[in-house]
Structure formats: structure tokens, C-alpha cells
Amino acid sequence: MTIAAARALLQTARRVAVLTGAGMSAESGVPTFRDALTGLWSKFDAEQLATPAAFRANPGLVWRWYSERRAGVLNAQPHAGHVALARAVGRFDSLALVTQNVDGLHARAGSADVLELHGNILHSRCLDDCGVRYDHPEQLPAGEPPRCPACGAPLRPGVVWFGESLDPGILGRSEHLLASAQVVLVVGTSGLVYPAAGLPAMARAAGAKVIIINPDPSALDHLAHLVLPLTAEQALPALLETI
Ligand code: ZN
Secondary structure, three states, X not given: OHHHHHHHHHHHOOEEEEEEOHHHHHOOOOOOOOOOOOHHHHHOOHHHHOOHHHHHHOHHHHHHHHHHHHHHHHHOOOOHHHHHXXXXXXXXXXXXXXXXXXXXXXHHHOOOOOEEOOEEEEEEEEOXXXXXXXXXXXXXXXXXXXXXXXXXXXXXXXXXXXXXXXXXXXXXXXXXXXHOOOEEEEEOOOOOOOOHHHHHHHHHHOOOEEEEEOOOOOOOHHHOOEEEOOOHHHHHHHHHOOO
């Protein structure tokens, strides 16, 4: 049985890394970017809502899109898979947590030091990068972006937009942690968004055992040692709470 085989791999591992993607958040009711393009938003696409050019052209439109998604994230709750990961700290010499998700649910479940490859939708920062950050999402206006108190530029969502580079420090630490892990869990990611999707192959090339947890086939299945066709909420507590 594959879950027993996965547990056996984890029982002998000292260094474990986890990469989570949109499926992990979808189980908490946070829609993927594309699934959120419904209703009033169905006539827009990513180019119009999630690029630096889109924000400069129509900051109110982009801000309202993110306000709506931010409200959804604030209403969502971490599920048993998030909690199992947070509780598993201490069972290994290191348990690195890298996520493509921007909703902060891992931190809310109790995980510290989460490497957020694509940023965090609950944070805002100055569009002109003067260094101002704003971390009180519940106090943000929903309609137009507020002005940076230091330089007057609009605040922007703290996510990585299409066409932007990932933070090189976060990406570099993620690469290092996955490449030095003995077991890597890849949870709820379709494996289509690079550079994040390249991390499991890098880990495998460095000698890690790769376990994929996803109820649907992913583009990364060919490089897994084990594929568990389960949701995160089914698999992670079963795998981690008995280690
Ligand atoms: Zn500023």
C-alpha cells in the first residue's frame, strides 16, 4: 500500500522538505487564480489583473480584484493537512516548507519560516519599492489602493505577478532546502508553473525520494518515487501524525 511505503520513507528521513501548491489551498475553499475568474471577473484574464502593467493602467480594478480575493482568504481556515504539517516540526532534524500559495494558511496553521515563492496576498507594499510594507489586510480599503505613507505611490498586493521574477533569496533557500532533503513531499501542485515546478526534479537529481500527493494526475508524476492519489487533508495527517 503506497501510504505505508511513504510512511516508511519518512520514518528513516532526517531532512524533509514539502512543496505545496494550489490544490492544498483549494481544500480550504480558496479558489485557484483561474477558478476565481467568475461572475463580474469572468470577462478579464490574468494579463488584465495580475501584471505590473495592468496595475499601472488601472490600479482600482486590480486592487478590487485583490480585495475580493483577500476577503476570501481571510474567511478561509487551514485544514487538517496544514495542521499536520505544522505539528510535524520537531519530528525531523529539518522540515522545510515551501509554498506556491499566497494565502498565508500555513502560517495560520502554526508553521514558522514558510518560504512563500509567490508572495502573500495579505501583505501590501509600495509600488515604487521604497521599502514600505503594510501587514494589516483587514484595515485596507476595498475600492482604490491606498497611498504609500512614505512616498505617495499606490500600495500594491505583495504577490509575484505574471512577468515578475521570484524573490531570489526565497527561491535560492527553497532550492537549497529541497536539494538537501532526503524526502520531498509535493502536495497539490499541478507542476505547470515554473520555476516552482522545477524544484522537485532538482531534489530528485540531488538524491531525494519524491512523494507526490494529489488527487489528480500532475505534470510531475513521472519523476515521483511514489504517487499518492489523495487530497492533502487525507494524506498528510495519515503520513505525519504517526511518524
Ligand atoms: Zn513608497
